[in-house]
Each structure stands twice: as C-alpha cells, then as structure tokens.
Amino acid sequence: MVLLIDPWDTLKKSIAEVLETSFKSNNWSKPDKDFSFYVEEPPDSKLGDLSSTIAFKTAKILKTKPMNIASKILADYRLKPNKLIERVEVAAPGYLNFYIKWSEYSKLVLDSILKEGDHYGDSDIGSGRKVIVEHTSANPTKPIHLGTMRCAVLGDITARLLRKTGYNVEVQNYMDDLGRQVAVLAWGYEKLSGEIEKKPEYKDDYWLGLIYTAAAQRIEENPGLEEVIKHILKKMEEGGNEYANLVQKLVYMVVNGHLETAARMNIFYDLLIWEKDIVRSGLFKEALNKMLKSPHVYRIEEGEDANCIVIDMSPLGEPYTSLKKSYKILVRSDGVSTYTGKDIAFQMWKFGLAEADLKFRVFGVQRNGRVLMETAQEGKASKNFGYADKVVNVIGYEQVLPQQVVYQALKIMGYEEAYRNSYHLSFQWVWLPEQVAFSGRKGTWIGFHADAVLDKALQLALAEVEKRNPDMEPELKRRIAEVIASGAVKFYLAKYSPEKKIVIEWKEAINFEGDSAPYIQYTVVRINSILAKADRIGEPDYTLLTDETEIDIIRTLSKFPSIIREAAETYQYHLIPHYCLSLANKFNIFYHKLPVLKAENEALKAARLNLIKAVAQTLKIGLIELIGIDIPVKM
C-alpha cells in the first residue's frame, strides 16, 4: 500500500475546517464553493503562512462588513484551536491570516518525507488505470530537431508524472513509413547517396537527413520527378518489392537514430507503431464499419463531395457549424481514407474500441534495460497494447482543430467515455534564431538537430568539468559532462509553459547557471557531499529549526505532493521544473546562512542533516524520476 501523504493539503483542509465550523455555528449561509477554495497563500509569510479572503467574498450575502466576519471567525477559532496552527490574526480590511505551528508541522513533514523515501509524492489518482501517451512521432526522414525534442520531452514528463500518480502508462511513438516524404528519401538514397558521401562521424539519421533535404530540393526544382515519386509510393503501398524493402531499411536506420538521440535525454518508449501495419491490419475498415452505425456518419450521394464518407460535426454546434463544410471527409471518393479518418480509427484502437489484426514483436532493448516493441506483420497478437482508459496525444498546436475533430467524432459515435478521456497536449514549436522555422525540406534543421545541440552542450560541459576537476580521470569527466549537458538541454525544453513559443537562444539552451538543470544537480551534489561527511545522524530535534531559511525549506518540501497532483491533473508539466528550482534555491540560501556539520549542538545538527537529506531526496524525485535528468556524482 502506497502512503499518500500530502502535508500541505492536510494543512489547508484543517483551515477550511476552521472556516466551515464558524460558518455553521453562526448559521451563515454557505458560500458557493468548497471552503478549501477560500484558503490561499498570502504574498509574504509575514502576513501568515496561509490566509483567507472569505470575509470579502461573503460580506455582501451576510450583509456585514468583512472585518466583522473575520473577527467572528477568529473568535470562534479560539474556542476550538487546531494543533497545527500557532495563531490566527485579522488584518484590515478583512483578511484572516493563519500562522503555522512549525514545532508540530516540521516534524510531521520531515518524518513523513524520510519515511516515504522515493515514494514521497506518490498518489493513486490513476488507481492503476491504463493511459497511453503518444509522443515524438517524427517523420522518419531526418534526425530529431529541437522542436520534435520538445514534443518528446513533454511526452516523457507526462508519462513519468502519470506513473507517479498511479497510472499504468504505455508510451507510443507513431511512425509514418508510408508517406510521400519517405518516398522522397528512398529516391534520394538511390540517386544521391554517391554524391552525398557518408562520413564516418555521421549518424545514419543525419546522413539520410542530408540526402532527404537534397532530394526534396531536387524534386522541387524538377517537377517531372513527381511521377517517379508517385511510382515509388505505389510500390510502397503494394509491399513485398524492392522499394518497399528499401524504405523499410531506411526508415529503420532513421528511427534507430531517433531512439539513440532520445535515449541521450533519458527518453524511452514501449511501442513503435508503423503506419504500414495499421493500414494492413484492417483497423480502418473495422473502425469505419463501427462509425457507419452512427447516423452522423454517411456517404454523400451528390455534389462535389459525391461518394465520400463523411462525419457530420454540426450536432456539436460552434465552431464546426462555421467551418466551410460542417462535415469532415473520412473516406475520399477514390475509397482511400483521409488522415482524419485514420486518426479516428487509431484513437478508437487506443481505447480498445476497434481491435484490428495488429501484431507485435520485439524491436530491441533500450539503454534503460526495457524492451521496446514494434508492430509487425510477422509478430504475434497481444492484448497488452491498447485498451487504454485514457489517452494523451502530444502533438503540435497547429493540430488543435484536427485533434478536436477526432475526439468529438468519438462523442458523436456514442463513445462518451473515450471522448472525455482523450487529451491533446498541444505545444508551440521551437524556432530557430531570427524566427526561422524548422524545415526538413529547406534543411534549416542542419546544425540545430538535437544531436548537434547535445554535442555542443557536451563540449561546453566538458570544458567546465575540466576547469573544476583537472585531476579527474577522463572517462569520469566525460560521463559527468554528458549528464550535465543533456540535463541542461532537456530542462530548457521542459521549463517553459507549452503554449509559449521558444526561439532558440544558445545562451539559454546550453545554460549551466541560474534557472537550469545544472543548478539543481549542483545543489544535490552539494548536499550529498555534506551528508557524506556526517558519520551518523543522531536524535533530531525539529523544534530547533526556527530560522526563516529552514522554515522556508520545510514549507516548500511539504508542497511537493500538491504540486505533483496539480501538474498531473492540469497537464501543466512545467510546474515540476519550477518547483525544483525553487526548492534548490531555498536550500542554497540556507546553506550560505547556517552551518550543518558545525551546528551549535547535536540535536540541531541532526535536525539539519535530516532537513537537507529530505531536500536531496525530493530534488532527486523531481529531477531524476519526474523530469528524467540524472545527477552526477561530483561536479
């Protein structure tokens, strides 16, 4: 049984109780919302640790001045004090300020954290339900660039956070191996691989990316080549021929490159899904038959869209009724499904609403020791994949409407539950300096693909490690530099709110100071170094932790479970990086002010040792477990 301790929430609830008790005993009419809604944090801890503005909000209904209401609540509180609250004050023009009894609360917080260990912050919100997180899903024609990497990072943190909150998580990476782009790559490989030489230092995905970009440009200049591409596409669809085999080979080369890059950032997957297998599995046909049972899915008989099968979105009202056509085409007049159609079918499969004849086999073992599976016609059927209770698709913001269409389609077809449990985690793309967009075709990715950024970061990190630890053995230096470099880049992509566009700035992307992963890593390394010097921790007396820097740490520590829950429930994953920064900062302030090993007495020393141990432990959960950034042994 997982312990579910949330000290901050406990505190807020007990204050809500104070409010509720007073309202009841005065026979005041209840406010609109739950009492805990009226418990907030004052801007400055001098004004209390928690406060309430309930007196303002109910003044009108109760026909009394806020000051009177607040005073009455205070008087009622005094009749029935709470053991976690030191005192309550009323401040003009009607604030209620609550001061925590730190001698009690600190012990509660630190005891629970040390007892729970790595499980601090765990919850059972998911109660074992299955969630599928799809992310990355990059075109397999070039290496992953920073934009795609942002998608991967957001998806990775989503998966980690959902695991922490009690979900059974399956991470999928969807690969379009039938699209025009791979046909272009195949053509380029045939015609240009002599011209664009593979140098030994090139990774496969980088080399093929160069070929793809050159090929795309060549084809753009020679419209006549379009026919050749069409021919390749046809062969690919037929399968079992030279082109189909070539494409498979190339796509595997690229995807292996993607996986290697992702692994550098501690990002791993459970299942690779090939579009080719989806198409051949009969999934779409099966799903379409189910869709056609809905009165809102039908074939158009006349007009410009004659012979198309469409889904009528008009029952949903705005914004669909104001589209040019209030329906979406699922099957073209030539019988081929559209992207939207396929996407609806795929989403149905994720929820187990269409089973399809999908087969699976082992793709390989990842660096973290976990097996990666892939769909394959030669594989075996399995019920381990799909059948999700909840689906999170991490996809760019430009697909907001298409994704909405997919989810709404589920609703229209009567899959209300699936509709409600579908979430599109959208994010803005990463832009190159000078606001240039990433483009595979134009080759703007060259030099800004994730590997290049990581390599550049590694170089800089190595120089820093060298400067600080000249005598360290080279292999260790390199390992430490790698952890610092990849951590810095991953953190950079994780710390911004997803709807914010990122324009790459080298100084920010490869930053080892300030709001960065190395700042947090350094903090943990620092704590570990102190802990290593302490032979044994005696009997702590937490009531001695009275300095504001100590109190501030305990306060922040105690909020961790609440932050995790909020991040997971509202999909605001950047809350985690920000929390880690804030906790690290609070420790560093304390560190510069007060001694640990040379504390005035043994009981205080033990209390401080446990305090910093709790900080290190919490930062490790945040950084390693939730963001997927390792911490070096030394810095």
Place this chain on the structure above:
RNA sequence: GGGCCCGUAGCCUAGCCAGGAUAGGGCGCUGGCCUUCUAAGCCAGAUGUCGCAGGUUCGAGUCCUGCCGGGCCCGCCA
C-alpha cells in the same frame, strides 16, 4: 470571413483556469562574499505604462468587450 494561442524590465520567463495585501525568477548590468559543509553558489543594487482602450468589482497582470502586434488553423494534404 470564422476560430485558437502568445504579448509581463534590454532579453527570457512564472503568476492568468478558480480576481485579493509591496507583480516572483533567470540572463545581462553595478557592487560585495571562498584560510569555515563544492563560488555551476550566495548577498545588495539599478531596470516594469503587466500590448492599448474601455467595462465589471470594495479590489484587475488575472474576468468581460473592442482594438493593436506576432504565430497558427479552417483541404477528397499528412
């Protein structure tokens, strides 16, 4: 034409969903702190019409309306 997202100091950003007390960080800048637990750190300082204009409210960065600037979406493309 309809819709979505962003606009907070020279630069980057949190806070906006659930309105509250002097708008938090970081980079850069100025000045301090390593014979004392790792200076990738800490302290002090300067820098703000929270895009603009109205409105709602006892109270607006936060809610509503209109506008401006930037990005995006509205296909028998994916």
